[in-house]
Amino acid sequence: xxxxxxxxxxxxxxxxxxxxxxxxxxxxxxxxxxxxxxxxxxxxxxxxxxxxxxxxxxxxxxxxxxxxxxxxxxxxxxxxxxxxxxxxxxxxxxxxxxxxxxxxxxxxxxxxxxxxxxxxxxxxxxxxxxxxxxxxxxxxxxxxxxxxxxxxxxxxxxxxxxxxxxxxxxxxxxxxxxxxxxxxxxxxxxxxxxxxxxxxxxxxxxxxxxxxxxxxxxxxxxxxxxxxx
Numbered sequence: 001x002x003x004x005x006x007x008x009x010x011x012x013x014x015x016x017x018x019x020x021x022x023x024x025x026x027x028x029x030x031x032x033x034x035x036x037x038x039x040x041x042x043x044x045x046x047x048x049x050x051x052x053x054x055x056x057x058x059x060x061x062x063x064x065x066x067x068x069x070x071x072x073x074x075x076x077x078x079x080x081x082x083x084x085x086x087x088x089x090x091x092x093x094x095x096x097x098x099x100x101x102x103x104x105x106x107x108x109x110x111x112x113x114x115x116x117x118x119x120x121x122x123x124x125x126x127x128x129x130x131x132x133x134x135x136x137x138x139x140x141x142x143x144x145x146x147x148x149x150x151x152x153x154x155x156x157x158x159x160x161x162x163x164x165x166x167x168x169x170x171x172x173x174x175x176x177x178x179x180x181x182x183x184x185x186x187x188x189x190x191x192x193x194x195x196x197x198x199x200x201x202x203x204x205x206x207x208x209x210x211x212x213x214x215x216x217x218x219x220x221x222x223x224x225x226x227x228x229x
Contacts, residue, residue, distance in 0.1 A: 016172060019076035019221065020057055021068070022116050022198045027079070028070040029201035031222045032172065033057055036115060039225050040084075043110035047103050049094040053087035053127060060120055070217040071184050073173060082119045084111070089128035100124050115225065116198020154178060159207040160187055165195030166204065170223045185212055188221045193228025 017033025037055055044052035058077070059065055065080030072078070084107060090099045104122045111119040157178045160166055169177035170190040177188045185208055191197045201220040208218045 016223075018058060019073055020082065020117060021077055021079040022201055022220075022222065023079070023118070025066040025068050025079040027198065027202060028068055028205055028218060029198060029220045029222065030073055030076045031115060031117065031197055032224075035197075035223060035225050036111070036117060038227075039114050040107050040110050042227060043106045043114070044088075044103060047099070047106050049091035049099050049130075050103050051089045051130065052103070053089065055084065055086045057082055057084045057117070057119065059083070068219075070219045071186075073186060073219065073221050076221075080118075082111075082117055084119050084122040085125075086122060087125050087127045089130050090126050091130045096126060100126065114196060116196055116201075155211050156180070156185060156187075156208055159211045160189060160204055163200065163203045163207050165192050165200035166190075167192040167224075167226050172223045173221070183213065183215050184217045184219070186219045186221065188223050190224035190226060191222055193226050197222045197225055 015034060017037070019030045020033055020036060021027075022029035022031050033056075036057060040055060041052055044050065060081040060083035062080070065078040068079055086103075086107065088100075088103060090096055104124055107122050108119060111117040157169060160178070161169065167190040169188065171177035171188045173179075173188065179186045179188075187204055187208060189200075189204065191200050201222060204220050205218045209216065212218065
């Protein structure tokens with residue numbers, strides 16, 4: 001039924017979160033908030049004496065955003081500086097300002113070094129105190145790996161999967177991981193461990209541009225960032 005498909009689409013969008021811009025307007029790349037959340041939580045888990053709670057990422061100033069050079073995925077945020085808002089619980093046996101600063105540094109570092117997100121600030125709110133420092137936790141599963149589509153079978157798909165750092169084609173928005181609409185191509189993929197999401201997206205765009213027609217535009221949506229363990 002139409003209502004069932006609509007409800008499923010809404011649930012999928014809520015699970016993915018916002019589609020965050022990777023890099024600047026010229027990069028033509030985005031990242032699901034779900035994928036970013038998994039990476040940032042893994043970084044937070046390495047900070048002693050703190051447990052990360054709710055985490056959201058959005059444009060710091062929507063008026064400062066710029067239009068991308070290529071068509072964006074549906075409902076994606078335009079390129080612009082980002083800001084993160086996070087809640088956390090902190091151990092009482094450690095100075096709160098020190099703990100908060102370490103957590104902020106870990107989140108900012110992972111956003112830049114692992115993902116390529118232009119997060120300029122992290123607003124932290126301590127919502128609970130822990131009697132003991134939290135024990136090491138397994139990293140969150142994040143977004144489950146999506147199966148590679150079997151119906152792409154194209155030179156574009158082959159060019160994408162040949163790029164170092166591409167773990168697999170990983171569609172989440174429907175109609176396959178390689179979507180061609182006129183002169184525009186959108187790629188949805190997962191990034192392999194040890195690779196920066198923005199760098200991989202740039203390499204994919206270059207590889208697809210060399211394969212697609214000369215006038216084609218290319219957008220990349222990173223839907224998962226694998227941790228390798």
